Amino acid sequence: MQTEKKRIMSGMRPTGKLHIGHYLGVLTNWIKFQDEYNSYFLVADWHALTTKYDRTAELKQNIVDVVMDWIASGIDPKKSVIYLQSLVPETSELHLLLSMITPQNWVERDPTLKDMIKILRGNKEGEEQDVSGIVSYGLMGYPVLQTADIIQFNASLVPVGKDQLAHLEISRDITKRFNHIYKTDFFMEPQPKLTQIPLLKGIDGQKMGKSFNNDIKISDTEEDTAKKLMRAITDRSRIKRTDPGHPDQCEVVCPYYKIFADEQTVQKQRYECENAIRGCADCKRELIEIVNDYFRTVRQKRKELENNPDYVHEVIKTGSDKARESAGKILKQVKTIMQMY
Ligand code: TRP
Ligand code: SF4
Numbered sequence: 402m403q404t405e406k407k408r409i410m411s412g413m414r415p416t417g418k419l420h421i422g423h424y425l426g427v428l429t430n431w432i433k434f435q436d437e438y439n440s441y442f443l444v445a446d447w448h449a450l451t452t453k454y455d456r457t458a459e460l461k462q463n464i465v466d467v468v469m470d471w472i473a474s475g476i477d478p479k480k481s482v483i484y485l486q487s488l489v490p491e492t493s494e495l496h497l498l499l500s501m502i503t504p505q506n507w508v509e510r511d512p513t514l515k516d517m518i519k520i521l522r523g524n525k526e527g528e529e530q531d532v533s534g535i536v537s538y539g540l541m542g543y544p545v546l547q548t549a550d551i552i553q554f555n556a557s558l559v560p561v562g563k564d565q566l567a568h569l570e571i572s573r574d575i576t577k578r579f580n581h582i583y584k585t586d587f588f589m590e591p592q593p594k595l596t597q598i599p600l601l602k603g604i605d606g607q608k609m610g611k612s613f614n615n616d617i618k619i620s621d622t623e624e625d626t627a628k629k630l631m632r633a634i635t636d637r638s639r640i641k642r643t644d645p646g647h648p649d650q651c652e653v654v655c656p657y658y659k660i661f662a663d664e665q666t667v668q669k670q671r672y673e674c675e676n677a678i679r680g681c682a683d684c685k686r687e688l689i690e691i692v693n694d695y696f697r698t699v700r701q702k703r704k705e706l707e708n709n710p711d712y713v714h715e716v717i718k719t720g721s722d723k724a725r726e727s728a729g730k731i732l733k734q735v736k737t738i739m740q741m742y
Contacts, residue, residue, distance in 0.1 A: 409434050409594075410556035412443030412486075412547075415463035416453075419470040420616035421696070422601040422609040425660065428474045430560045430596040431481075440481035441554050441724060444468060444717075447486045447493075448547070451540040452521055468713055470619050473703035478716045486550070488721035491728040496542065496549040498735065502582060503545050503575050511544050513567040548572040551591045553728040560594040569593045583738045601660065604633040606652040620703050623693045630654075630689050635681045636674075646674035646681070654681070654688055661691050 411431060413419075419428075434440055444464050450457070468483060476483060486492060508514065518536050547568050551559055559569060569591060576588045602608065603615025610616060617629050636651040638644070648655040648671045655674075658667050670687070673679040706713055 406437070406439045407558070408441065408554045408556040409438040409558040409560060410441040410443065410551055410554050411560050412445045412448075412550060413467060414445045414449040415460065415467045416449060417459075417463050417611055418466045418618045418620050420609055420611065420618050421692075422603075422616065423470075424474055424619050424696075424699075425598050425601055426562060426596055427560070428471065428476065429598065430594070432475045434558070434560060434594075435477060435480045438558065439554075441556065441727075442471065442476060442481055442483050443550055443724075444483075444485045445547075445550065447539075448543065451537065451543050452517065454537065454539075464717070465710070465713055466620075468717055469703055469706040472706060472713070472716065473699050474619065475699075478720065482720045482723045482727075483716055484720040484724035485717050488717070489553075489724045489728055491725055491732045492546070492549050492553055495553050495728070495732055495735065496546045498739065499549055499575055499579070500542060500545050502578055503571075507571055507574060508541050508544055511567055511571055513564060514541070514543055517543070544568045544571040545575065548575045552576055552588050553731050554724075555587075555589055555731060556591055557589045558594050559591050560596070563595065566593055585738050587734065587738055599656070599660070602653055602656065604629050604653055606634050617692075619696065619699060622700075623689075626693055626696075627689045630657075630685050630692065631682075633657075633685065635684075639681065642680045643677050645677045648674050654684060657688055657692065661688070661695050666691070 411427075413423075413427070431440070431442060444467050446460060446464060449460065449463070453460075464485060471483060472478060517540070521536060521540075544567075548571065551572055559565075559572075561569065573590045573592075576590050580586055580588055600608070603610065603613055604617070605613070605615045607613060607615060617626055621629070633653040635654055636646045636648070638650065639646045651674070655671075658670050662670070666687075670679070670684060674684065
């Protein structure tokens with residue numbers, strides 16, 4: 402029976418259209434689990450407010466964009482629950498209860514939160530800037546809210562990137578503390594599940610990110626993709642077409658081949674580069690075809706979704722209703738365990 406499956410849950414803040422690094426690093430990891438587990442995927446709009454409370458005009462569109470990217474990539478609303486945080490008020494009640502048992506210094510020590518605060522204040526070099534100003538009370542509760550997201554389904558696995566590990570450690574600590582204080586083993590300790598896939602770099606060789614202007618979006622057209630990949634950096638020591646190249650010093654094009662092309666194509670590309678048989682422009686043109694082929698059906702699906710906004714809203718609404726139902730049950734049990742009135 403469905404309900405006997407273990408549960409996984411994960412989420413993203415709606416900050417705009419997703420790039421192909423999200424696709425490979427996060428979404429493929431989520432998709433793998435949706436048959437085996439009861440899966441809950443969250444669009445964390447409250448978490449977005451913790452730093453972007455002053456830019457709410459973009460929020461609705463960002464939510465829809467994220468959901469379209471997910472479905473186009475293969476998150477199947479028939480298998481997984483796709484839901485919006487602010488449509489599940491049960492989460493906020495659990496968050497409040499958890500906030501009572503969470504020591505203040507636990508959240509103050511959260512390294513990921515510390516980093517977010519540095520970025521917010523605009524004093525962290527080489528990171529995305531987000532200088533909207535204050536560190537709010539809500540931001541300090543970030544990992545506590547995230548804990549509520551996870552344990553309101555009693556999820557045991559959380560497929561996330563490395564950047565979320567510090568938050569998750571706090572989630573496990575809060576879970577243990579709850580069980581300890583109320584002498585129960587009700588909550589499972591949520592474990593992270595990291596992807597095996599190597600990080601995809603941006604076209605400039607730096608970390609891929611939308612505010613670095615170096616990303617390729619899932620929703621980019623084939624022409625956009627071509628333009629961007631033509632700008633990608635290559636082996637800097639290869640000046641003339643006749644110079645032999647060094648694929649391993651070609652920080653973007655070469656890793657992209659390894660990820661997106663088949664073994665034979667990779668062998669050929671390396672050989673022809675090392676022996677100056679192919680130029681970098683030719684090499685990129687072939688890569689553009691490969692990358693565009695790879696994303697063709699995903700992009701077609703996304704176009705269809707863009708033309709069908711009612712369906713997307715329906716998915717969000719239905720998923721959020723389902724999430725409310727599960728979360729409501731757990732919340733009720735939590736209140737019983739805490740002996741609330
Ligand atoms: N903090 C996550 C991020 O920035 C988003 C998130 C919110 C999340 N709630 C979660 C991730 C619960 C995993 C589980 O991407
Ligand atoms: Fe990189 Fe290809 Fe140029 Fe070689 S030929 S340096 S792999 S872009």
